[in-house]
Amino acid sequence: MEAFTMTKSNEGRFTVFEIQGSLDDRNYREFQRRIRSSAFSSHVVLDMSGVERFSSAGLGAVITLIEYAQEAKRRFYILNPSAIVKIVIDSSGLPDLFTIVKTMDELE
Secondary structure (H helix, E strand, O other): OOOEEEEEEEEOOEEEEEEEEEEOOOOHHHHHHHHHHHHHHOEEEEEEEEEEEEOHHHHHHHHHHHHHHHHOOOOEEEEOOOHHHHHHHHHOOOHHHOEEEOOHHHOO
8 A cells, every 4th residue: 555645834825735655545535634724724735746646536635625725715736746647637627627837936
């Protein structure tokens, strides 16, 4: 079983979460719970460069968090997604829902 780790840091007006390992049906609720309050209170950046497994449950959790952020008039970014994250997002039928950036310099 691949480990799921997440670190949180603040960079100016952004809360950055670095995700490592799997984001799937085993941990998507924990992932969502840990990020939810930030999605209401600041702009969120998910650094998904270290995600090795990304299931539909993980995708659903990210979409829900994007909706929370939109409701709170906050921005939600995916930073430098891994190849598997890109594949899942592109095949979701909803790629326009995601704001993907390659570096922190691209944030508005």
